[in-house]
Structure formats: structure tokens, C-alpha cells
Amino acid sequence: MDIxxxxxxxxxxxLIHASFQLSVSVLTLLSGHTIGSKRSNAKLLRLTxxxxxxxxxxTVLLLSSTSFVMLSLxxxxxxxxxxxxxxxxxxxxxxSIWLFYYRREKGTTLWIPRGVAAYLxxxxxxxxxxxxxxxxxxxxVIGEAFFIVAPIIISALTLVQLPAVWQMVGIVIYTVxxxxxxxxxxxxxxxxxxxxxxxKWREANKYFLQFAAGSGLLVLVFFVYVYEILGSTxxxxx
Amino acid sequence: xxxxxxxIKRGGKRQSERFNRAKLHASIxxxxxxxxxxxxxxxxxxxxxxxxxxxxxxxxxxxxxxDIRIVTTRHLKIYHPEAAYLYEQHRITI
Numbered sequence: 159m160d161i162x163x164x165x166x167x168x169x170x171x172x173l174i175h176a177s178f179q180l181s182v183s184v185l186t187l188l189s190g191h192t193i194g195s196k197r198s199n200a201k202l203l204r205l206t207x208x209x210x211x212x213x214x215x216x217t218v219l220l221l222s223s224t225s226f227v228m229l230s231l232x233x234x235x236x237x238x239x240x241x242x243x244x245x246x247x248x249x250x251x252x253x254s255i256w257l258f259y260y261r262r263e264k265g266t267t268l269w270i271p272r273g274v275a276a277y278l279x280x281x282x283x284x285x286x287x288x289x290x291x292x293x294x295x296x297x298x299v300i301g302e303a304f305f306i307v308a309p310i311i312i313s314a315l316t317l318v319q320l321p322a323v324w325q326m327v328g329i330v331i332y333t334v335x336x337x338x339x340x341x342x343x344x345x346x347x348x349x350x351x352x353x354x355x356x357x358k359w360r361e362a363n364k365y366f367l368q369f370a371a372g373s374g375l376l377v378l379v380f381f382v383y384v385y386e387i388l389g390s391t392x393x394x395x396x
Numbered sequence: 397x398x399x400x401x402x403x404i405k406r407g408g409k410r411q412s413e414r415f416n417r418a419k420l421h422a423s424i425x426x427x428x429x430x431x432x433x434x435x436x437x438x439x440x441x442x443x444x445x446x447x448x449x450x451x452x453x454x455x456x457x458x459x460x461x462x463d464i465r466i467v468t469t470r471h472l473k474i475y476h477p478e479a480a481y482l483y484e485q486h487r488i489t490i
Contacts, residue, residue, distance in 0.1 A: 183490045190482065194426030196435070265488025275490040352431045354478040357485055 159385065161324055164316045168328045170378050171309035171316075172335030177371040178259075179360065180268055180278075180302040181213045181340050184294060186357055187282040189347045203348055208288040210337065210344050212295020217333050220299065220306075224314040225325070236315050241386045244311055245379045251308035252375035259305065259368045266360050274301050308375060309336075312382060401453050404460045415453060415464075421446050424468065427483040428476055441475045 159167075188209055192202045232240055258269040268275070278294070278301060285291050299306070317328045346356055401415040421442045428438035448471040449464065456463070465487070472480035 180490065187486075187489050190430040190486070191426070193432070194430045196429065263488065265485050266490075267488045268490060270490075278490055279487075350432065352478065354431045354482050357482065357489065361485075 159316065159319055161320060163385065164320055164324070165328055165331060167316045167378065167382065168313045168332050169335055170374065170381075171313040172332040173338075174309045174371055174374040174378065175217070175306055175332070175336035176339045177367050177374065178302055178305050179266065179339075179364075179367065180270065181209075181295070181298040182343050182360065183266055183268065184278050184282060184298040184301075185209055185340060185343055185347070186353055186360075187279065188285060188291065188294065190353050191283055191285070193353070204288050205285065205291040206344050206347060208291035209295040209298075210340055212292035213299050213340055214295075214333055214337050215292075216296040216299035217336055218329060220303075220310055221313060221317075221329055221332055224310050225317050225329075228311075228314045229318045232315075232318075234319055236318070238387055238390065241315070241382065244308075244315060245383045245387070248308045248312060248375050248379040248382075251305065252372045252379065255305060255368060255375065256372035259371065260364050264361075266357070266364055268302070270301055270304070305371075309378070312378060399450060399453055401456065402458045403464060404458065412458075417446055417450065420449060420464065420468065424472060424479075424483065427472070427486075428479040430482050431476075431478045433476065433479060438479075441472070441479070444475055445471045 185206060189202060189206060192205055228236070261267040261269055278298060281290075281294050281297070285294055313328070313332050317325045320328060343356060347353070399415045399417075402412045403415055404412045424442035424445050425435075425438045428441055429435065433441070445468060449467055452467050453459065453464075465484070469480050469484045472483055
């Protein structure tokens with residue numbers, strides 16, 4: 159796989175990651191509690207910035223560690239059977255996102271374990287310092303690990319085939335793109351938009367985001383399957 | 397002012413507690429402030445909504461915290477629809 163194609167796959171995987179909403183939900187709640195408890199705008203900015211940095215750091219750590227595991231297991235030349243298995247995982251993930259990502263009820267309740275949701279909700283209430291907000295950012299990425307595992311694995315498998323410098327570039331591309339939705343909400347909160355407007359938009363468009371994430375994964379699996387499995391089979395046959 | 401009304405907590409797992417006007421008032425003020433309402437407006441809205449909720453509670457000696465939330469949202473919608481939306485969404489955001 160050449161470098162531009164690999165980076166395009168990583169970028170698409172990052173975009174799919176960006177459509178997942180747990181971190182955005184937690185950021186919305188954190189901002190609500192901070193503004194509601196009469197803390198200053200500077201404090202709000204410090205907490206939300208720490209949260210966003212925490213989510214970014216966890217994304218980098220997850221992608222790097224998954225890449226390391228893949229590299230240790232399969233080396234730089236991943237066997238086709240692994241690509242096929244990952245394609246299967248992606249299809250399963252895409253279907254579960256279409257079916258389950260949002261619960262069929264009011265609001266933006268996600269299909270994550272209720273214990274995790276309750277824990278994150280309680281933590282947002284008690285978050286008062288930047289270090290706690292940073293930790294909350296880390297946890298919010300872990301909270302939806304079930305959904306982000308597919309784009310992370312496909313990116314990791316793609317990245318391990320690249321030269322070291324391009325692996326770094328790939329990790330940066332993935333992280334920056336996957337953080338876009340969070341950064342947009344962070345900027346909106348920081349610039350004085352009301353949480354009501356943000357939450358209303360999220361609620362109104364939740365099924366579109368769900369559909370886009372599932373469809374994006376299917377496009378990604380189609381491309382990877384054709385390029386990695388069918389492509390190499392045809393080339394090998396010739 | 398605390399009414400002699402028992403509030404059954406969510407899911408019935410935690411112990412019930414007495415209705416506490418200050419707690420309700422603070423939660424409404426927080427919702428109003430979250431949508432960037434001036435503090436004075438938030439306080440007066442919360443006071444008016446608390447009065448309405450207490451009026452309703454006087455006919456109901458035992459209610460759940462979810463009942464309180466629903467009734468509060470209903471009255472808050474009249475005074476401040478955007479704050480009411482956020483108040484209602486609090487438990488259903490994640």
C-alpha cells in the first residue's frame with residue numbers, strides 16, 4: 159500500500175471516529191456544570207481545554223499501542239487472513255452502529271454500559287480542576303471503546319506498513335481528524351454559544367451521525383477489502 | 397422551607413429523602429445559567445418554578461425524583477424554554 163492511500167485510509171478512519179459522540183456528550187455536560195455553578199469563563203476554558211487534550215492523548219495512546227501490538231504480532235507485512243478478519247470486524251461494527259449506537263429514546267443517550275454512563279455523569283459533576291478534566295477526557299474515549307475499536311485497528315494495521323516518519327504523520331492525521339467534532343464543540347462553548355443550541359443540534363441530527371458513521375465504516379471496509387485482499391490476490395495470480 | 401414529602405430516588409436503590417426546596421432551586425438556577433441567562437433572571441425563574449412545584453407537591457405526599465423533574469420541566473418551559481430543554485436533557489445526554 160503506498161503512502162497517500164495509507165494516509166487516506168487513516169484519514170477516513172479518523173473521520174469515522176469523529177462521528178462518535180461520547181466525548182462530545184461529556185464535554186457538553188462538563189460545560190453545563192461549570193457554567194451552572196457560576197465558575198468564571200477562564201475556568202470553563204481551562205477545564206474544557208484540559209478535557210479535549212485528555213481525549214486527544216488517549217486517542218494517540220490507543221492508536222500507538224494498538225499499532226505496537228499489531229507490529230509485534232504480524233510484523234510490517236500483515237497476513238491476508240488478518241485483513242479479512244478485520245474487514246469482518248468492521249462490518250459487524252458498522253451494523254451494530256446502525257442498529258444500536260443511539261438508544262431509541264429522547265435525548266442523545268448512547269448504547270454504552272449504563273454503569274459507565276452513570277460514572278461519567280457523576281465525574282462531570284465533581285470535576286473542578288484541570289487534572290480531573292484531563293482524566294475525564296481520557297475516560298470518555300475509553301468509554302466507547304466498543305465502537306472505536308474498528309477504525310483504530312484498521313488504522314493501526316495500515317500504519318505499521320509505513321516508514322517510521324510516516325507512521326508519526328499518520329497518528330497525527332488520525333488524532334487531528336478524530337478530534338474535529340470535539341474541537342468544534344469546544345470552540346462553540348468557548349465563544350459563548352449556548353449549550354441548549356448545541357444539544358438541540360446534536361439531538362436533531364443524531365440519526366444522521368449514526369447513519370454516517372456506519373456507512374463510513376462500510377465504505378472503508380469495501381476499500382480495504384478490494385485493495386488488500388482482492389488486489390493482492392489478482393496481482394499474485396498474474 | 398422543606399415540605400413533609402418523601403422523594404423516592406431513581407430506581408428505588410437509594411434511600412428516599414425529604415423534599416428540599418433549596419436543592420431544587422439550585423438545580424433550576426444551574427440550568428438557567430447554563431444557557432447564559434443573567435443571574436437575577438435565573439434566580440427569579442427558579443423561585444417562581446419552585447413555588448409551582450411546591451403547590452403540586454402539596455397534593456402528593458410521596459413522589460419519585462423523576463416526577464419532580466417532569467413537573468419542574470413542565471413549569472420551567474413556561475418561564476424559560478431553553479433552560480427547560482437543558483434541564484430535561486441532563487439525564488439523557490450520555
